Amino acid sequence: MKILILGGGQVGSSVAQNLATSKSNDITVVDTNDDVLKKLRDRLDIQTVEGNAALPSVLEQAGAKDTDLLLALTREDSINLAASKIAADIFNIPTCITRIRASDYLEYKEGSALTSFSVDESICPEQLVTDHLYQLFEHPGSLQVLSFADGKAQMVAVSARLGGKLIGKPIKEIRNDLPEGVDGNICAIYRNNRLITPEGDTVIIEGDEVFIIGAKDHIPLLLDEVRHSERKARKVIVAGGGNIGFRLASRLEHHFDVKVIENRQTRAEWLSENLNDSLVLLGSSTDETLLKQENIDETDVFCAVTNDDENNIMSALLAKRYGAKRVMALINRSSYVSLIEGNSIDIVISPHMATIGSILAYIRRGDIEGVYPLRHGSAEIMEAIIHGNKDTSKLIGRSIEDIALPKGCYINAIIRNEQVLIAHHDLVLEDNDHVIFFVSRNTAVKELEKLIQVKLGFF
Numbered sequence: 001m002k003i004l005i006l007g008g009g010q011v012g013s014s015v016a017q018n019l020a021t022s023k024s025n026d027i028t029v030v031d032t033n034d035d036v037l038k039k040l041r042d043r044l045d046i047q048t049v050e051g052n053a054a055l056p057s058v059l060e061q062a063g064a065k066d067t068d069l070l071l072a073l074t075r076e077d078s079i080n081l082a083a084s085k086i087a088a089d090i091f092n093i094p095t096c097i098t099r100i101r102a103s104d105y106l107e108y109k110e111g112s113a114l115t116s117f118s119v120d121e122s123i124c125p126e127q128l129v130t131d132h133l134y135q136l137f138e139h140p141g142s143l144q145v146l147s148f149a150d151g152k153a154q155m156v157a158v159s160a161r162l163g164g165k166l167i168g169k170p171i172k173e174i175r176n177d178l179p180e181g182v183d184g185n186i187c188a189i190y191r192n193n194r195l196i197t198p199e200g201d202t203v204i205i206e207g208d209e210v211f212i213i214g215a216k217d218h219i220p221l222l223l224d225e226v227r228h229s230e231r232k233a234r235k236v237i238v239a240g241g242g243n244i245g246f247r248l249a250s251r252l253e254h255h256f257d258v259k260v261i262e263n264r265q266t267r268a269e270w271l272s273e274n275l276n277d278s279l280v281l282l283g284s285s286t287d288e289t290l291l292k293q294e295n296i297d298e299t300d301v302f303c304a305v306t307n308d309d310e311n312n313i314m315s316a317l318l319a320k321r322y323g324a325k326r327v328m329a330l331i332n333r334s335s336y337v338s339l340i341e342g343n344s345i346d347i348v349i350s351p352h353m354a355t356i357g358s359i360l361a362y363i364r365r366g367d368i369e370g371v372y373p374l375r376h377g378s379a380e381i382m383e384a385i386i387h388g389n390k391d392t393s394k395l396i397g398r399s400i401e402d403i404a405l406p407k408g409c410y411i412n413a414i415i416r417n418e419q420v421l422i423a424h425h426d427l428v429l430e431d432n433d434h435v436i437f438f439v440s441r442n443t444a445v446k447e448l449e450k451l452i453q454v455k456l457g458f459f
Helices: 010-020 034-043 056-061 077-089 103-115 125-138 171-177 216-223 243-252 265-274 288-293 309-321 334-340 351-363 442-452
Strands: 002-006 026-031 047-050 069-072 095-099 121-123 142-148 153-159 184-191 194-196 209-215 235-239 257-262 279-282 301-304 326-330 347-349 368-374 379-385 409-416 419-422 434-439
Touching (some): 002 077, 010 034, 026 034, 034 047, 056 077, 077 095, 077 103, 095 351, 103 125, 121 351, 125 142, 125 326, 125 347, 153 409, 171 184, 184 216, 184 409, 209 409, 209 419, 235 243, 235 309, 243 265, 288 309, 301 309, 309 326, 309 334, 379 442, 409 442
Parallel strands (some): 002 069, 026 047, 069 095, 235 257, 235 301, 257 279, 301 326, 326 347
Antiparallel strands (some): 142 153, 153 209, 184 194, 184 209, 379 434, 409 434
């Protein structure tokens, strides 16, 4: 596939790096900053073009005439929209996926404005991050929450703690603790940053990062197996009143006691007019005096979501130091993430990883509903809908134990109609099942895609 990526920033460069791992992809990146492009050329086997991505001549120079997919990922909506329109109307690029930051484009008449710009799919990183953050509030103490099949099933990552019923016991004993009708699956364990593939005799120890999947209503019972019940958060401070801060406060304020810290007076005034039940504070989130005045030691969750990585890191560290029970920080630089997370900062949110997952879901072959990076890209979860019959599919009509999955891949759960089925060895797959795969290595993705695809005879 020939792919044209507009924008070499955090999102564009991360997507390029992910897609460039496949030799079958021909990648070209367009950006106005030649230094950015040079770094990409040095790291990746891709082509680059310097220039304004909204200009037809620049797109032509980048090979738009024979491009299969356009990813408009600059930080400017106007550039992304103009480039999408030109790509479709002048160069006949069949698919345009466009990054949109202004919610008005997405919300006005159910997104009908985007069709005017020939946008096939839109991605709003700010909304993806907001959704991710909100799900963390729904499950206190969780490190990551993923939803499948319109929320019927969920996967939650938590750190194993003393008090969990399964700590120090083999995983197979989970059945002894769960009420009748409740089922779940521990689909991955990370111990000291090393993946352990769960088996019946695998013993969970304190400090393990455990990924659990099950029906949404069963998740609280499943989480009790690996850690004691967490008290639901009540008092929340959101540091930063930008797009993400505003969206998050808007969703939280009906259920939590929310304060928003914003250092720009005009923005703070706008926030106070547009938020209903949140208290807006004018000041810096790195101001120790302000944090103490607002009783940071009584705060359940401090969430730093400004546009400045260093500010988010420092404010989160201060909040933790002065007594906030849980702190989260939005970090764009991938090099910072592994250094910070799990130390004084409980959760690091990486916007470009959420965006990559959405883009990969469109690019992957087969009927892929979602692709979700885990542990900042070291593994991923893929949700696919399978079609066909035993003759046209390598999955349908076969029990899980009889399917030759690529090394490093395994099935965690199946959503069939309204029912969530945990992947036991004798479960037989059927047409239209939503299948949840865990993929521990990138090189296995292509093999898995081939396995999911339906033979031509089906059509």
